[in-house]
Amino acid sequence: MKTFRHLIILVPILLMFSCDNEIPEEDVFDNPLDDEEVTYETPALTFYPKEIETNAGGSFSVEVFVLGVENMSGSYVRFSFDKARLQVVSVNVGSFFTDAEQAPVFISEVDGANGLIDINTSFLGSDSVSVSGTGSLAEIVFTALSAGNSTLSFDGTSELVDKDDQPIEIKGFGEGLINAQ
Amino acid sequence: MKRPLTVFIFSVVLMGVVQAQYTSLNEETKSMIGEGKKTTAVLDFEARGINEREAKTLTDRFSSALGKTNKVILVQRTMMKEILEEQGFQQSGCTSDECAVEVGALLGCQYMISGAIGKIGNSYTIDVKNVSVESGATENSQSSTYAGPKDGLIVEIEILAWLLMNLEPPKDLLDKQKRGAAAYAPGEKPKTKVGALMRSLVIPGFGQIYSGKKGSGFAILLLEAGMVGMAAKSNNDYLAFQTEWNTQLSNYNAATVPSEIADYKILVDQARSDMMASNDQLNLFIYASAGLWAVNTIHAFFVGPKPDDDDEEASKSSPFQLAYSPLTNQVKLQWEIDL
Numbered sequence: 001m002k003t004f005r006h007l008i009i010l011v012p013i014l015l016m017f018s019c020d021n022e023i024p025e026e027d028v029f030d031n032p033l034d035d036e037e038v039t040y041e042t043p044a045l046t047f048y049p050k051e052i053e054t055n056a057g058g059s060f061s062v063e064v065f066v067l068g069v070e071n072m073s074g075s076y077v078r079f080s081f082d083k084a085r086l087q088v089v090s091v092n093v094g095s096f097f098t099d100a101e102q103a104p105v106f107i108s109e110v111d112g113a114n115g116l117i118d119i120n121t122s123f124l125g126s127d128s129v130s131v132s133g134t135g136s137l138a139e140i141v142f143t144a145l146s147a148g149n150s151t152l153s154f155d156g157t158s159e160l161v162d163k164d165d166q167p168i169e170i171k172g173f174g175e176g177l178i179n180a181q
Numbered sequence: 182m183k184r185p186l187t188v189f190i191f192s193v194v195l196m197g198v199v200q201a202q203y204t205s206l207n208e209e210t211k212s213m214i215g216e217g218k219k220t221t222a223v224l225d226f227e228a229r230g231i232n233e234r235e236a237k238t239l240t241d242r243f244s245s246a247l248g249k250t251n252k253v254i255l256v257q258r259t260m261m262k263e264i265l266e267e268q269g270f271q272q273s274g275c276t277s278d279e280c281a282v283e284v285g286a287l288l289g290c291q292y293m294i295s296g297a298i299g300k301i302g303n304s305y306t307i308d309v310k311n312v313s314v315e316s317g318a319t320e321n322s323q324s325s326t327y328a329g330p331k332d333g334l335i336v337e338i339e340i341l342a343w344l345l346m347n348l349e350p351p352k353d354l355l356d357k358q359k360r361g362a363a364a365y366a367p368g369e370k371p372k373t374k375v376g377a378l379m380r381s382l383v384i385p386g387f388g389q390i391y392s393g394k395k396g397s398g399f400a401i402l403l404l405e406a407g408m409v410g411m412a413a414k415s416n417n418d419y420l421a422f423q424t425e426w427n428t429q430l431s432n433y434n435a436a437t438v439p440s441e442i443a444d445y446k447i448l449v450d451q452a453r454s455d456m457m458a459s460n461d462q463l464n465l466f467i468y469a470s471a472g473l474w475a476v477n478t479i480h481a482f483f484v485g486p487k488p489d490d491d492d493e494e495a496s497k498s499s500p501f502q503l504a505y506s507p508l509t510n511q512v513k514l515q516w517e518i519d520l
Contacts, residue, residue: 021419021460024426024453031434034442048437065437134439 040172042068047176056147056180063136071130073163074122082150083115089141096135130163144180152176220290222256230300246342285314304328374485381481388481401477412466419459426452
């Protein structure tokens with residue numbers, strides 16, 4: 001009985017010493033805008049954030065980003081959304097073009113019946129400026145109509161052009177995932 | 182010729198005294214005599230290797246135990262002493278059966294018990310015998326050999342009192358015999374190697390402190406505390422770096438500018454490296470601490486308290502001693518100093 005009492009004291013001590021701290025995985029980077037980590041090649045179009053947790057009836061915003069582009073002067077982006085679960089509240093121009101020297105032309109069209117959004121952004125004029133790198137093309141505000149998962153997917157007709165209006169090949173597309181509770 | 186006459190006169194006087202006392206005895210004593218219990222006196226045991234004071238103390242304890250057997254009517258030792266002193270009889274020199282019979286006749290009792298306590302090496306021997314005064318024959322004799330602290334002799338001699346009366350010693354006495362000297366230190370359990378081991382198992386160094394090795398005990402305790410402290414510090418560092426890692430990972434995930442993304446990635450990686458370093462350090466101190474804990478436990482066992490088999494050495498180390506005084510019938514704290 002006495003030995004048992006000592007063991008009762010001893011066991012927690014041994015357990016205390018047996019615990020070990022966890023070291024997180026090295027590969028934790030999954031920012032969709034980190035061109036070193038994305039699975040697709042650049043130039044690419046993606047949504048940021050790529051996963052959104054929200055509540056049914058709640059609003060959220062998602063940005064359309066272009067990654068690793070060189071000398072882009074215009075873009076046409078089309079993507080689909082689940083019209084049964086999401087409703088578009090607004091579409092706003094992103095910072096990629098607005099941060100440039102020249103103000104861009106920004107036109108967006110929402111086809112709520114088919115769940116499609118078209119976004120045109122471009123600089124006008126023959127000596128138009130261009131942008132390079134990674135940046136936001138547009139910000140879209142949605143309302144989650146009902147609970148459930150839905151995706152945002154780019155259409156293959158999307159295109160990027162340089163200042164000579166020559167197309168820039170889009171090598172990758174990211175998806176957006178909306179989870180409404 | 183003069184001496185037998187003197188003995189005769191004193192015997193008559195003693196018998197008169199006994200008779201006088203007998204008439205004033207209470208009913209219980211009368212019934213004891215009526216039951217055929219024999220009057221018995223106990224001579225001081227001969228001391229051979231222990232001092233006489235201790236021998237007298239043990240004789241007194243033997244007499245007490247003998248009284249508890251309820252088989253004899255004991256002649257009071259104080260009375261016996263007075264009578265023998267009046268007779269000019271040196272009890273200490275009375276070791277033979279003949280002498281015991283002579284004293285018994287002088288006291289007017291039926292039986293005389295004498296004995297000797299000797300020491301050979303680390304062992305003690307106790308021999309007691311019950312001699313009939315009338316016949317001079319040894320009615321019964323018992324002996325015991327004992328190795329251990331001197332305190333244990335008390336139990337041994339009490340048991341012999343029962344055995345000499347051909348009785349089974351009480352269970353509590355036999356239990357005391359098993360426990361040894363510790364039976365006389367209530368509240369203070371005997372120190373054992375296992376006790377030291379268990380204490381060191383629970384708190385490092387405590388086993389050594391328990392065994393009296395305070396230097397090594399406190400050194401181990403401090404060392405262990407230092408290691409546990411360093412382990413705790415490493416763990417705190419780990420937690421701080423973990424918080425940093427979480428913060429920078431959140432920043433990375435929230436970043437939309439490529440340069441910021443790259444910067445935050447570096448910070449996340451740095452925090453992770455720091456976490457690993459802290460965790461490695463934590464493990465190092467934990468293993469070192471556990472190792473020291475284990476070594477301390479083994480050490481506590483091997484340097485644990487040893488049985489006090491040489492209590493004379495122990496008595497030399499301390500000038501204070503507990504001793505029974507038959508004069509006051511009390512245990513006294515004595516202080517001795519060599520001049």
